[in-house]
Amino acid sequence: MFPLYDENPTEIYPLATLLLMGACVGTWVYVQGAGFSEEALMASVCRYGAIPAELTGHGGADSPWGEGPCSLGGLRWPTLFTSMFLHGSWMHLIGNLWFLWIFGNNVEDSMGHGRYLVFYLLCGLAAALTHVGYEASSPLPMVGASGAISGVMGAYLLLYPRVRVYTLFILLVFIRIFPLPAWFFLGYWFLLQLASSTAAVEGGGGGVAFLAHVGGFVAGMVLVPWFYNPVLVRAKRRKVRISRSELRGGGWW
Numbered sequence: 001m002f003p004l005y006d007e008n009p010t011e012i013y014p015l016a017t018l019l020l021m022g023a024c025v026g027t028w029v030y031v032q033g034a035g036f037s038e039e040a041l042m043a044s045v046c047r048y049g050a051i052p053a054e055l056t057g058h059g060g061a062d063s064p065w066g067e068g069p070c071s072l073g074g075l076r077w078p079t080l081f082t083s084m085f086l087h088g089s090w091m092h093l094i095g096n097l098w099f100l101w102i103f104g105n106n107v108e109d110s111m112g113h114g115r116y117l118v119f120y121l122l123c124g125l126a127a128a129l130t131h132v133g134y135e136a137s138s139p140l141p142m143v144g145a146s147g148a149i150s151g152v153m154g155a156y157l158l159l160y161p162r163v164r165v166y167t168l169f170i171l172l173v174f175i176r177i178f179p180l181p182a183w184f185f186l187g188y189w190f191l192l193q194l195a196s197s198t199a200a201v202e203g204g205g206g207g208v209a210f211l212a213h214v215g216g217f218v219a220g221m222v223l224v225p226w227f228y229n230p231v232l233v234r235a236k237r238r239k240v241r242i243s244r245s246e247l248r249g250g251g252w253w
Helices: 015-031 038-048 052-056 079-085 090-111 113-134 146-159 182-202 210-226 230-237
Strands: 002-006 164-171 174-181
Touching: 002 090, 015 079, 015 090, 015 113, 038 079, 052 079, 052 113, 079 113, 090 113, 090 146, 090 230, 113 146, 113 210, 146 182, 146 210, 164 182, 174 182, 182 210
Parallel strands: none
Antiparallel strands: 002 164, 164 174
């Protein structure tokens, strides 16, 4: 199942969401060479990606993982933030930006630009720490905005559970678009990440950082009560337009 769009109009211009998307694209093009140079891509991932073994000091030849593709001893803790803006391929980048646009503009709409940016970064941090906590000796770098975006999706689930998300469903030759309530689509997505994370841990890790998705999603659900604007959310749920003066939390903060 793949989300196409939702029935949830916005009240404020999604400036922060667009800035985050632009930061990811800019990093991909100017830091990672847009994926055209394997050497530049790998160098950026090793330098700015979050490597659990580097952060915890549990790596090395004696670890169950063995030696990884990167030399340890880089930026260490700042990589928990820099890794949020890196990606491994064009499809990785486009997929993340698509999910961020569908769900992020409405979550930003419920918080205001400044609070949304802080919320996004905290969710990304929680996602990265979850991954590092469970894969403490892994020498494999973790990159991508999906942990932070998972937090945005967790917030969307609590804020707009009944909003319809038009979803593309493909099963062999069966192709249909279904309007699904957000609680169903996001609940299914979270359970899929949870099941995949269990399989990944049992299989020795590597590949997609499903635990980061789980950690980010849970963080978004936990943090959203301290960030959202209840006046705007109530108005959006009732499909009532309100004035700027009524937002009390719109704009930058």
